[in-house]
Amino acid sequence: MGVISNGTTLLDAGAIDSGVPTGAMTLIKTLTASSSATLDFLNGASNVVFDGTYDEYVFKFYNIHPATNGADFTFQADTGTNTNYNITMTTSYFRAAHGEDGSGDSLTYDAGRDLAQGTGFLQVISGIGNDADGNGNGTLHIFSPSSSTFVKNFIIRSCTSYEDGIARDMFIAGYFNTTTALTRVRFKMSSGNIDSGVIKLYGIK
Numbered sequence: 001m002g003v004i005s006n007g008t009t010l011l012d013a014g015a016i017d018s019g020v021p022t023g024a025m026t027l028i029k030t031l032t033a034s035s036s037a038t039l040d041f042l043n044g045a046s047n048v049v050f051d052g053t054y055d056e057y058v059f060k061f062y063n064i065h066p067a068t069n070g071a072d073f074t075f076q077a078d079t080g081t082n083t084n085y086n087i088t089m090t091t092s093y094f095r096a097a098h099g100e101d102g103s104g105d106s107l108t109y110d111a112g113r114d115l116a117q118g119t120g121f122l123q124v125i126s127g128i129g130n131d132a133d134g135n136g137n138g139t140l141h142i143f144s145p146s147s148s149t150f151v152k153n154f155i156i157r158s159c160t161s162y163e164d165g166i167a168r169d170m171f172i173a174g175y176f177n178t179t180t181a182l183t184r185v186r187f188k189m190s191s192g193n194i195d196s197g198v199i200k201l202y203g204i205k
Helices: none
Strands: 004-007 010-011 025-036 037-044 054-064 069-078 088-097 108-109 116-118 122-130 136-143 152-161 164-176 181-191 194-204
Touching: 025 037, 025 054, 054 069, 054 122, 054 181, 088 122, 116 136, 122 136, 122 152, 122 164, 122 181, 181 194
Parallel strands: none
Antiparallel strands: 004 010, 025 194, 037 181, 054 136, 054 194, 069 122, 069 181, 088 108, 088 116, 088 164, 136 152, 152 164
16 A cells, blocks of 8 residues: 555555655765876766756765875866866855864864855865875765756865864855756865875765
């Protein structure tokens, strides 16, 4: 026996209908850096889905290690077949910090790192140390990237062992100021290559 609400089948023979949002995360693609200049996710290429299939897309970063000490891990997006990666963004950037020696504790709105209708790459993780155990980790959520009606909102939460022995926790939010569907996302360091690390892309219905 099925469960139907307002003409929509929710359950059929005890199974959730495939068209019903469940909030479950579906792994779409994993990219692993190895002295990589960029890591790119392009809808329709190499089994990447980044369209209206999911309402929310989540990128997770694991052990991002830069070749250059103090480099920032950054991202941008583009539309259609464009490869300029210069979509206009407006963002808000907060960070908390605390040093290994107990000093340098702060909670700051970082105006120098946010964008106000900027077209550059946004710092997702700032100042990652390239010492042997230095790395950055985090999560980026992009909502409805294929919408032709709304701007594309995103939120970021990331953390790192900063280049000078400071733990940093970053809280970032913003939007791509376009009603054109986003089709691709690029990640890169502000200087040098991504020496190592993993990025996983998930979809959420």
